[in-house]
Amino acid sequence: MATQKPPSALIALIEALRRLPGVGPKSAQRIAYHLLQHDRDGAALLGQALTEAVTRIKHCSLCNTFSETGVCETCSSPRRDAALLCVVETPSDQLMIEQTLTYKGLYFVLMGHLSPIDGIGPKDIHLERLLTRATDGAVTEVILATNFTNEGEATAHYIGEMLKARGLKVSRLARGVPVGGELEYTDAGTIAQAVLERRRT
Numbered sequence: 001m002a003t004q005k006p007p008s009a010l011i012a013l014i015e016a017l018r019r020l021p022g023v024g025p026k027s028a029q030r031i032a033y034h035l036l037q038h039d040r041d042g043a044a045l046l047g048q049a050l051t052e053a054v055t056r057i058k059h060c061s062l063c064n065t066f067s068e069t070g071v072c073e074t075c076s077s078p079r080r081d082a083a084l085l086c087v088v089e090t091p092s093d094q095l096m097i098e099q100t101l102t103y104k105g106l107y108f109v110l111m112g113h114l115s116p117i118d119g120i121g122p123k124d125i126h127l128e129r130l131l132t133r134a135t136d137g138a139v140t141e142v143i144l145a146t147n148f149t150n151e152g153e154a155t156a157h158y159i160g161e162m163l164k165a166r167g168l169k170v171s172r173l174a175r176g177v178p179v180g181g182e183l184e185y186t187d188a189g190t191i192a193q194a195v196l197e198r199r200r201t
């Protein structure tokens with residue numbers, strides 16, 4: 001006797017949920033059943049929010065962070081110091097540095113880090129755009145605020161060499177951030193200290 005197949009829309013939902021990081025086939029199935037059985041409103045909301053976000057959120061043409069406008073709020077602000085450019089891996093790292101309230105410069109968000117093992121090279125983290133951005137004439141110092149993980153350190157080294165070759169002053173966050181440390185999980189006080197005590201590379 002042939003086993004009965006779930007409706008195709010349900011299969012499609014489970015397949016879609018499997019795209020989420022850390023969600024395997026079993027969890028995907030559980031989430032799908034939960035949403036359909038107990039939280040249809042939530043499911044509809046999730047669907048709408050996803051569609052909205054995917055349609056409206058783009059990357060800032062200057063700093064590469066998520067933005068609903070061509071140039072983000074931070075890059076458009078006249079109160080920011082255009083001479084300082086801080087390079088971070090993710091928008092959440094940028095947020096962490098913002099929360100220290102000690103940094104008044106601008107940012108460039110890589111949206112990742114170099115990782116040859118995963119096939120992530122300079123192009124994937126937009127280094128050409130960073131180079132254009134850093135050599136705009138206004139930037140005098142680039143602060144490398146990638147994570148203190150192996151990949152983050154390697155990325156900082158690579159970018160540092162690239163920018164120094166163009167005669168730019170480059171500094172790295174001070175070691176207040178623990179070895180292997182990710183900014184997202186470091187407290188604001190420690191990050192503030194690391195920004196203030198950044199050292200020239």
Ligand SMILES: [Zn+2]
Nearest residue numbers: 060063072075
């Ligand atoms: Zn921006």
